[in-house]
Amino acid sequence: MYILKTQKKYDVVIVGSGAGGGMATKVLSEAGLKVAVLEAGPHFDPANPDQLTQMKWPYHSPRRGAGTSRTFGDFDMAYGGWDIEGEPYTRAEDTNFDWFRSRMLGGRTNHWGRISLRFGPLDFKSKSRDGVGEDWPIGYDDIKPYYDKVDKLIGVFGSKENIYNEPDGFFLPVPKPRLHELYYKKGAEKAGVKVMPSRMSILTQRINQERGVCFYCNQCNRSCQVYADFSSGSCLIFPAQKSGGKIDLYTDAMVREVTVDGNGKATGVNYIDKKTNLDYSISAKVVVLAASACSSARILLNSKSAAHPNGLGNSSDLIGKYLHDSTGGDRMGFVPNLMSRKIYNEDGVGGMHLYSPWWLDNKKLDFARGYHIEVWGGLGAPSYGFGFDPNYLNSFFGKPVGGYGDSLRQDVKKYYGSLVGMSGRGESIARKENYCEIDPNKKDQWGIPVLRFKYQWSDQELKQAKHMHDTFEEIIVNMGGIPLGEKPGRDKNFGLHTPGRIIHEVGTTRMGDDPKKSVVDRFEKLHDLDNVFVVDAGPFVSQADKNPTWTILALSWRTSDYIVDQFKQQNF
Amino acid sequence: MNRRDSIKYIATGTLASGVLLTGCDWAEKEEAVVKSLWKYKYGRTPKEIEYDNHLLSQQFFSQEEMAMIIQLGHFILPANEVGNIEKAEVPDFIEFMAKDFPDFQEPLKEGLTALNQRALTEFNLSFVKAEKKQKQQLIDPIAYPDTVTEEFLQQSEFFTLMRNLVVTGYFTSEVGLKDLGYQGNQPNVWDGVPNDILDEHQMEYDPKWTAHFLDIEKRNDVAQWDDQGNLIS
Numbered sequence: 001m002y003i004l005k006t007q008k009k010y011d012v013v014i015v016g017s018g019a020g021g022g023m024a025t026k027v028l029s030e031a032g033l034k035v036a037v038l039e040a041g042p043h044f045d046p047a048n049p050d051q052l053t054q055m056k057w058p059y060h061s062p063r064r065g066a067g068t069s070r071t072f073g074d075f076d077m078a079y080g081g082w083d084i085e086g087e088p089y090t091r092a093e094d095t096n097f098d099w100f101r102s103r104m105l106g107g108r109t110n111h112w113g114r115i116s117l118r119f120g121p122l123d124f125k126s127k128s129r130d131g132v133g134e135d136w137p138i139g140y141d142d143i144k145p146y147y148d149k150v151d152k153l154i155g156v157f158g159s160k161e162n163i164y165n166e167p168d169g170f171f172l173p174v175p176k177p178r179l180h181e182l183y184y185k186k187g188a189e190k191a192g193v194k195v196m197p198s199r200m201s202i203l204t205q206r207i208n209q210e211r212g213v214c215f216y217c218n219q220c221n222r223s224c225q226v227y228a229d230f231s232s233g234s235c236l237i238f239p240a241q242k243s244g245g246k247i248d249l250y251t252d253a254m255v256r257e258v259t260v261d262g263n264g265k266a267t268g269v270n271y272i273d274k275k276t277n278l279d280y281s282i283s284a285k286v287v288v289l290a291a292s293a294c295s296s297a298r299i300l301l302n303s304k305s306a307a308h309p310n311g312l313g314n315s316s317d318l319i320g321k322y323l324h325d326s327t328g329g330d331r332m333g334f335v336p337n338l339m340s341r342k343i344y345n346e347d348g349v350g351g352m353h354l355y356s357p358w359w360l361d362n363k364k365l366d367f368a369r370g371y372h373i374e375v376w377g378g379l380g381a382p383s384y385g386f387g388f389d390p391n392y393l394n395s396f397f398g399k400p401v402g403g404y405g406d407s408l409r410q411d412v413k414k415y416y417g418s419l420v421g422m423s424g425r426g427e428s429i430a431r432k433e434n435y436c437e438i439d440p441n442k443k444d445q446w447g448i449p450v451l452r453f454k455y456q457w458s459d460q461e462l463k464q465a466k467h468m469h470d471t472f473e474e475i476i477v478n479m480g481g482i483p484l485g486e487k488p489g490r491d492k493n494f495g496l497h498t499p500g501r502i503i504h505e506v507g508t509t510r511m512g513d514d515p516k517k518s519v520v521d522r523f524e525k526l527h528d529l530d531n532v533f534v535v536d537a538g539p540f541v542s543q544a545d546k547n548p549t550w551t552i553l554a555l556s557w558r559t560s561d562y563i564v565d566q567f568k569q570q571n572f
Numbered sequence: 573m574n575r576r577d578s579i580k581y582i583a584t585g586t587l588a589s590g591v592l593l594t595g596c597d598w599a600e601k602e603e604a605v606v607k608s609l610w611k612y613k614y615g616r617t618p619k620e621i622e623y624d625n626h627l628l629s630q631q632f633f634s635q636e637e638m639a640m641i642i643q644l645g646h647f648i649l650p651a652n653e654v655g656n657i658e659k660a661e662v663p664d665f666i667e668f669m670a671k672d673f674p675d676f677q678e679p680l681k682e683g684l685t686a687l688n689q690r691a692l693t694e695f696n697l698s699f700v701k702a703e704k705k706q707k708q709q710l711i712d713p714i715a716y717p718d719t720v721t722e723e724f725l726q727q728s729e730f731f732t733l734m735r736n737l738v739v740t741g742y743f744t745s746e747v748g749l750k751d752l753g754y755q756g757n758q759p760n761v762w763d764g765v766p767n768d769i770l771d772e773h774q775m776e777y778d779p780k781w782t783a784h785f786l787d788i789e790k791r792n793d794v795a796q797w798d799d800q801g802n803l804i805s
Contacts, residue, residue: 042617049613050613050615051615051617052615053614053615055757055758056612056614056615057746057749057757058744058745058749059612059661059744059745059746060612060613060614061612061614062610062624062627062628062664062665062668062672063665063668063669063672064665064740064741064744065744066669066672066673068672068673069620069623069672070620074614075614075615079617148801151801152797155795157786158784159781159784160784160801160802168801169801170797170801171784171801171803172786172795172803173784173785173786173787173790173803174781174784174785174786175762175764175785175786176762176763176764176765176777176785176786177764177765177777178765179765179769179770179773179775182765182770182773182775182777183773183775185778186775197781197784204786204791205786205790205791205792205793205795205803206791206792206793206794206795207794207795208794209794213791213792215759215760215761216759216760216761216762217756217757217758217759218756337773341769342766342768342769342772343752343753343754343755344755344765344766344769345755345756345758345760345762346755346756346765347756347757347760347762348762349762379754379755379756380756381749381754381756381757382740382743382744382748382749382752382754383744384740384744385740386739386740386743386744387735387736387737387738387739387740387741387742387743387744388736388739388740389732389736390735390736390739395718400716400718400719401716401717401718402715402716402717402718402731402732402735403715403716404647404648404649404711404715404735405647405648405649405650406650406652408648408649408735408739409649409652409751412739412743412752413752413753416752
């Protein structure tokens, strides 16, 4: 293989431009360091009219938004999906894992749910509490100052609730709940389930002059053209560029490996320019991996050398191990009181205006960790699938299902907005037996060995999923609703989604003080090397029942501060 | 606008789709400028445009089949004061989906053929030429999946698929959205459920939550907090 060398030498090369990479780019460049950012996909700016999908109408798509082209529909802002042509992965026999990748500047932050929750004090010390899994070496107090800074820099709405394990932050005002959410609140509170305003990184109020304020189109998954939601490009990388940071952005740059010198010290990375299929190398004093938990693990495992025959930083043999995704279970209910609703603009922000944090004490339950409940429904924009089985709810009234003509049209209008759904998103236990590794028999289109996944849910997750579904039914009935479909039983894993499906995969380069039991230290530095860091969700020891992004951002900022400090001490 | 019109518009240069790829670094290389055959610009990557173009430049249904689809569409959702399924471009949508999701192809083609055959057998007329009453006689036995008899099972599945596509195509169109009364997809300031609707549903906002709600007058003030995280402006 012939490798072209780029002439420039960098202080830091950052692999990946999502939440972790974006934050590292901002903090490191603002400290005056010369930074190269490598992104495996194209440039993306939500304000670019050629890329924009926000405020398009369903009929602007010839498939009316169907998911045949983009996984989550034509307007969703993720270039990628579960399967990417030329970039396969495999699964060990009898197990399943689905891996979502978004190849574009900003990565998955362009379409994510913006649910921005801090981990609480208990979440960092779960093993001490219930004996399962492992404690983080750091605690809430270590990361709190960074959560505070992330809140102020990026903006998150929420309400101060004074709940010990749901720490409050620096919040923007919350939007009022929608009608179906008020129904949910009534039903959930009757079932003893706590309900509170949601916490999302969407600007309900201005935080600076560079970013706009939410105009309530409900389309955060399309990435906001006025930068009123958090996407890594619009909120971290572009501002860092504008403030004069020495940043070179390499897009369509697929990293093959981290390179090392004769002493085993990292010297930079090799990457393939997807546009020319040529191999390049970039030199830097420090390598920061932020390619997503599994991609970073893959790069490290593929970085074999005489000094690191087992892959870079893998003396513990733990890279790829302890992979875990959030649990997920969903149920939908039909609320007859919401039939024939008066119609108004109910778009709101892109997501729920209220939710339920985990509200129970696991000591009284037969599973270890909790879940939160997300709520959906309302008078949303029709999209592909809207007219499928348009009047099956007639069966609840002894009326014929199907038919045609004006009565069918009236049925559609009658039932519009009468469904309410719930999604449980919970904590799974990190286990060594669940992992990704290099598949010795398969390579991608550039000849890079691919990942093979092995993942199975344990009884902990199954029991939690069963609890979710019991709760969903109780809430739906309390709302005056009818749960739709069958409650999934053991034969269906109690409705648990395939691992990977919640797209919160974490844990593959886990953090710890003992180099034999972990891959990175408290500052996300590889135990085995002094100049390689991992700032995506790989270092997560456990993932709580909270979405990982806010913690990725806080940790990446903390690690970046540490890197700047090490540069000042001339340690690189 | 159908496919042939699309091509015509391209030839005359009046198509609204702009030149793709701005001055971003991903466009600087020799990326070919791909012109879309589709009339709306909706944020496609060059690869996606090529795929759309590939589908748009093929014709799946014959003219006869298309005529049946149009008539079935009008039958499933008759025209009203807002518009009709042709104004909603439902036939174009179904033609596109048959190519975009090939699993639809066989059931749709076979279903149309079988329905036409039934018309010929029963009335010695093609489906398109059959009277409205005759069409109703052909469709009634296949329009209600829960009560359909064994012999019409497959025809019923076909009709269900056709209904799914027609209703979806209609209510995702400009006229269909208007018919439905959909009010969203426009910049606004959300300030909660209108009071009359809250009253109708006997709902109210939790007074304990009021202090957290957005004051829409202040949304353009730059947020500031005290050290305890209380919003002070």
